[in-house]
Amino acid sequence: xxxxxxxxxxxxxxxxxxxxxxxxxxxxxxxxxxxxxxxxxxxxxxxxxxxxxxxxxxxxxxxxxxxxxxxxxxxxxxxxxxxxxxxxxxxxxxxxxxxxxxxxxxxxxxxxxxxxxxxxxxxxxxxxxxxxxxxxxxxxxxxxxxxxxxxxxxxxxxxxxxxxxxxxxxxxxxxxxxxxxxxxxxxxxxxxxxxxxxxxxxxxxxxxxxxxxxxxxxxxxxxxxxxxxxxxxxxxxxxxxxxxxxxxxxxxxxxxxxxxxxxxxxxxxxxxxxxxxx
Ligand SMILES: [Zn+2]
Numbered sequence: 001x002x003x004x005x006x007x008x009x010x011x012x013x014x015x016x017x018x019x020x021x022x023x024x025x026x027x028x029x030x031x032x033x034x035x036x037x038x039x040x041x042x043x044x045x046x047x048x049x050x051x052x053x054x055x056x057x058x059x060x061x062x063x064x065x066x067x068x069x070x071x072x073x074x075x076x077x078x079x080x081x082x083x084x085x086x087x088x089x090x091x092x093x094x095x096x097x098x099x100x101x102x103x104x105x106x107x108x109x110x111x112x113x114x115x116x117x118x119x120x121x122x123x124x125x126x127x128x129x130x131x132x133x134x135x136x137x138x139x140x141x142x143x144x145x146x147x148x149x150x151x152x153x154x155x156x157x158x159x160x161x162x163x164x165x166x167x168x169x170x171x172x173x174x175x176x177x178x179x180x181x182x183x184x185x186x187x188x189x190x191x192x193x194x195x196x197x198x199x200x201x202x203x204x205x206x207x208x209x210x211x212x213x214x215x216x217x218x219x220x221x222x223x224x225x226x227x228x229x230x231x232x233x234x235x236x237x238x239x240x241x242x243x244x245x246x247x248x249x250x251x252x253x254x255x256x257x258x259x260x261x262x263x264x265x266x267x268x269x270x271x272x273x274x275x276x277x278x
Pocket of ligand 1: 060061062079080095096117118121
């Protein structure tokens, strides 16, 4: 008999994979148990997955994007979209998309469907963060994202124009988005001779690097970052470096630091009075 991983599955999918005979055996053995009409739990799936299906939904939106490896903002809600009868008759909350609800396919929505729902659950910045990550990981192209929102409000199309798949982490996107919103011109993933690529460059001389990971990865990385800062200084740049926590949990302080440097003109000129020949 074909082994299928523990999980919650639509009946028709189990039928297609196992055939009626084997599925009947699993049901008799109680390895497969009915969760709601048309849906079965096989083995020991996560309780939250069973709960989502039991209340008439499937995993979508931010939670589904996260499972596809998309960088998503901190969010501890479990995002479920309901089928039409659940939306009418049961208690939410259910995530919604622009336009009419769609039939469910499997336990976890695909990236385009999840993104359409996330557009109504996330704020503007969060939406740009997930789009950047989807583009960066090549899960969808910019044209494919635009197509998903062809009937969405103009506001969403404007946000899509602000997305950039070169961004390498959520905090990097957040920093760019917030600086743009304050009319600070930022270029991203700029290559500097003798240094390599920096995440963000303000004006000609201020570089901003973001450690995109929640936990600082390893020793070699740590060393490499310090060496880069030293080189940037030698080349006359004003290097700023921020962590995930600086951006996500301490933005007012971080923003103040960037703005103070900009007010002093750190982005306009090298800190060497006699600029080094280049
Ligand atoms: Zn949602």
